[in-house]
Amino acid sequence: MADAKIIDGKAFAAGLRARVADGVAALKASHGVTPGLAVVLVGEDPASQVYVRSKERALVELGMNSFDHHRAADMAESELLALIDHLNADPAVHGILVQLPLPGHIDSQKVLARIVPEKDADGFHVVNAGLLATGQPGAIVPCTPLGSLLLIRDTLGRDLKGKRALVLGRSNIVGKPMAQLLLQADCTVTMAHSRTVDLPGECRRADILVAAVGRPEMVRGDWIKPGATVIDVGINRVPAAEAGKSRLVGDVAFDEAVKVAGAITPVPGGVGPMTIACLMLNTLAAACRAAGAPVPEEAAQGMAR
Numbered sequence: 001m002a003d004a005k006i007i008d009g010k011a012f013a014a015g016l017r018a019r020v021a022d023g024v025a026a027l028k029a030s031h032g033v034t035p036g037l038a039v040v041l042v043g044e045d046p047a048s049q050v051y052v053r054s055k056e057r058a059l060v061e062l063g064m065n066s067f068d069h070h071r072a073a074d075m076a077e078s079e080l081l082a083l084i085d086h087l088n089a090d091p092a093v094h095g096i097l098v099q100l101p102l103p104g105h106i107d108s109q110k111v112l113a114r115i116v117p118e119k120d121a122d123g124f125h126v127v128n129a130g131l132l133a134t135g136q137p138g139a140i141v142p143c144t145p146l147g148s149l150l151l152i153r154d155t156l157g158r159d160l161k162g163k164r165a166l167v168l169g170r171s172n173i174v175g176k177p178m179a180q181l182l183l184q185a186d187c188t189v190t191m192a193h194s195r196t197v198d199l200p201g202e203c204r205r206a207d208i209l210v211a212a213v214g215r216p217e218m219v220r221g222d223w224i225k226p227g228a229t230v231i232d233v234g235i236n237r238v239p240a241a242e243a244g245k246s247r248l249v250g251d252v253a254f255d256e257a258v259k260v261a262g263a264i265t266p267v268p269g270g271v272g273p274m275t276i277a278c279l280m281l282n283t284l285a286a287a288c289r290a291a292g293a294p295v296p297e298e299a300a301q302g303m304a305r
């Protein structure tokens with residue numbers, strides 16, 4: 001069999017960013033509103049600094065306002081909550097992102113719960129999780145699952161009815177919302193995790209396999225149904241052959257899987273760039289809702305807007 005089609009998330013994300021930039025320009029023209037995202041970074045973790053910088057760059061490129069709030073790792077939880085309150089009340093801020101993980105002395109759930117749901121650009125607030133789970137209008141969908149669904153629809157077409165989907169991983173930020181989106185799209189959804197009996201067998205039944213467990217190259221080629229669509233959410237840094245160097249690998253053993261799958265996302269260049277593009281889309285959507293303008297269809301994914 002021919003090798004799988006490699007799903008170019010980087011190219012799709014570039015197209016999505018261009019559509020968001022058009023939406024930003026249209027909202028400025030129609031309502032005089034410039035979408036703004038506040039990015040809150042606590043501490044000096046180098047990986048977090050890289051992500052935050054790429055988010056800020058994307059915002060400016062797309063014509064949006066970027067409000068940076070970098071704070072020391074030892075800031076008090078009460079100070080962070082006060083900053084969130086301030087951003088909640090600021091009409092120029094349409095989205096708020098608190099970069100995770102937070103330092104250990106800060107309760108992340110408490111901080112995320114403080115963001116007003118309408119400004120929760122990550123879609124992590126329990127209100128947004130609940131709106132998504134119950135299929136109600138106005139849900140902000142988490143960026144990585146949203147980006148993954150856009151790639152799945154671009155590969156298989158809009159109609160995913162009756163397909164068997166398996167989500168490997170049950171986190172609140174990827175696995176659970178991914179399963180909700182696929183269910184909303186009329187897939188038959190299985191959620192698998194570390195305690196699943198016969199993980200390879202479960203995976204082999206899936207027409208759509210989404211791997212989000214954070215274990216480097218855990219999903220092997222013989223776990224994959226021939227022709228399946230494989231979405232690899234994992235971004236794992238592992239030692240490279242050359243001493244002292246590292247490389248990025250996904251949760252899927254790509255070289256094996258590419259020989260079996262029908263289509264597969266690479267790491268890097270797959271889901272990662274979609275996460276940032278969808279953060280831009282969610283910020284635009286939040287600004288549209290705040291202004292009473294129509295919300296882009298891509299942000300809603302078939303749910304009521």
Ligand SMILES: Nc1nc(=O)c2c([nH]1)NC[C@@H]1CN(c3ccc(C(=O)N[C@@H](CCC(=O)O)C(=O)O)cc3)C=[N+]21
Binds near residue numbers: 097100248268273275
């Ligand atoms: N509140 C919050 N929201 C997040 O969305 C969030 C977060 N905290 N904390 C950290 C993780 C991680 N994350 C990534 C985004 C883009 C890439 C990405 O673009 N990756 C590139 C490669 C990057 C590289 O080369 O290092 C790729 O896969 O092609 C990766 C990881 C968002 N996160």
